Amino acid sequence: MTNTTITAPRGFKAGAAACGIKSENKLDLAVLACDTRAACAACFTQNRVQAAPIQLSRDHVKEGYAQALVVNSGNANACTGPRGLDDAATMTQLVAGKLKISPRSVLVASTGVIGHPLDMAKVSNGVNHAYDNLGDTEDHGRAFAQAIMTTDLKPKSAYREFTVDNQTIRIAGCAKGSGMIAPNMATMLAFITTDAKIAPHDLRANLVQAVSRSFNRITVDGEMSTNDMVAVFASGLASDHELGETWLSPFGEYLYELCNELALAIVADGEGATKVFHVMVTAARNFTQAHKIARAVAQSLLVKTAIHGADPNWGRIISAAGAAGADFNPEQASCAIGNIVIFNRGTGADHDRDALADIMNKNDIWITLNLNHGEASDVVHSCDLSKQYVDINARYRT
């Protein structure tokens, strides 16, 4: 079997270590290194409270290049003041020293509890071990994906490969998020490698578009973390020269597909989640209207609990849509669960109850709301709300 981890694209090595930030000797620190000065783009959390590694990485990625990444799990290095910034900077310096590159060429990410300073002796040890373990096999890529997990139930990775102008281009990514048993760990991290030869500004444009159509289209509990980050590194080793304009569009499409696969994996591994559901709003007046309504329904606690209980409670769907803060006319709208229309032009629609019950008992459910207003549409992916979510988040003690 071929390697489909983040070490699959040409030019990337990964190394992981268990340095004691997490308990039980679990992998909790990882380094990603590129043989070249890679084009790099990243998207960061919009939270006004931004963890130290976010602040530093945002600065380091400015010029569009980076050559390495260091990431730890178990501690978010958030709300840690000037000391936190120093610690994040030290992490980049430790890796830069090993790789003999500038600290500005290193991005840093952290995920875990908020408000506790990092134990830098452990981190320093971790960087040494991760560096010693650097390699480009499948096992190295898997260890990296493992090391960024907090209490996700499973590692999440995706891979795409395509050929343009007789050149094979590989894109690989891994993500963590939202499957956390301990809280304050709702951070979404995704790291993507590719060997495409692409200019930083093109890489950034493609990433922004892919992220807005994938990671920004999911919700587990409506919470945005202080540490969210998606970064892509492009080694350029797939070809000697930048490929023609024609390949940019397939690259963007595959990058989006990969991001979407990772995003859906995050929802499926959501805290306490037992089911995934998708809210599609069609025939909206504009994208904003479609998105607001899709998000409101996908985030509604009453809809999420109805999905959990396999109850085709369309009243909750329509009510949540109406409360979305986006004007629409319910007298024109219709709503379907799966392929069964359950609401039409302001009132309930006759339907086959047994067939609907079958759909509600599935683990993957589509809700479609047709506004009959215009041409725009959007979709938001979500998971059900179970007692386990409350258990997970109430039982924990800081």
Added chain:
Amino acid sequence: MTNTTITAPRGFKAGAAACGIKSENKLDLAVLACDTRAACAACFTQNRVQAAPIQLSRDHVKEGYAQALVVNSGNANACTGPRGLDDAATMTQLVAGKLKISPRSVLVASTGVIGHPLDMAKVSNGVNHAYDNLGDTEDHGRAFAQAIMTTDLKPKSAYREFTVDNQTIRIAGCAKGSGMIAPNMATMLAFITTDAKIAPHDLRANLVQAVSRSFNRITVDGEMSTNDMVAVFASGLASDHELGETWLSPFGEYLYELCNELALAIVADGEGATKVFHVMVTAARNFTQAHKIARAVAQSLLVKTAIHGADPNWGRIISAAGAAGADFNPEQASCAIGNIVIFNRGTGADHDRDALADIMNKNDIWITLNLNHGEASDVVHSCDLSKQYVDINARYRT
């Protein structure tokens, strides 16, 4: 003991009946009637999907007067199309016929399941019985408060009385909401009576202000119903002539107090709630900033579960504030739980952990977030999120 129900202000009678909309012979229909053509003002849900009674009452209250109200529980008469509008109109006609007034002088409200047509034979029967039972004693007022409940754990009522210019003015109210075992019943209804002599435009101004500072400052699960309604009726029988300007301000203050008491009672009786908490944002740049942040923290599932678990998890509070979509500088902000500062200028603050644990174990908790930006402030009241909430809303079958 004196009567402190909605029949206490001079000129009001109430009657209730069990007409079989709800099971187990529970009170499910009630009529409120005023001896005079009362000044009347009402606030309605902002949901784009509005139940038939909301549409009708909004029209009937336009001129600022009303003389009666009919309300049923067990069925929301929402998403019921033209038939629902006809049924709501019939309810006002039935009551108007009995009281020999115009149907336009009757408001109508409904709460219960969405999407099912009312059984009008039962409703008609209920109106007859409620009319026959009309009276102005405490028992009559209590029966009314009982009849508007769906599965609230307890009836909620409040009373204020004050004297201006040697005239005693009474304000009484009752409310239902958010303590519902069956879903789609998250409707908030509140009805207020007063014998103040007040012009409709003054009544409306005072109600809007009181509602915005009370009912609009609470959240149980962030859901806004299709049927929410707050209405106040002023019989004018407290005095022969309209009181001077001086009394309007105490009237507004007492009306607000009464609304706030009812609003807090709704939160305390929230679905599955075991604790109440308040999020106060101070020193904000403006009211919008204060409100957005207070609401985001109050609605955060991670904060709500932390409160449930008595966990002083300030990371969740700060992260929710940062994600509120309101710009602020965490490096200037501080946060206290009760009187204990746990976050100061971007980082955790040393504090007495035992004292904090004592506060977290209380049933009523204040969170204060000082932004150190300006002079504005706001508060939002909320309750914890328990497994019972999920149970209540997932177990139910439509």
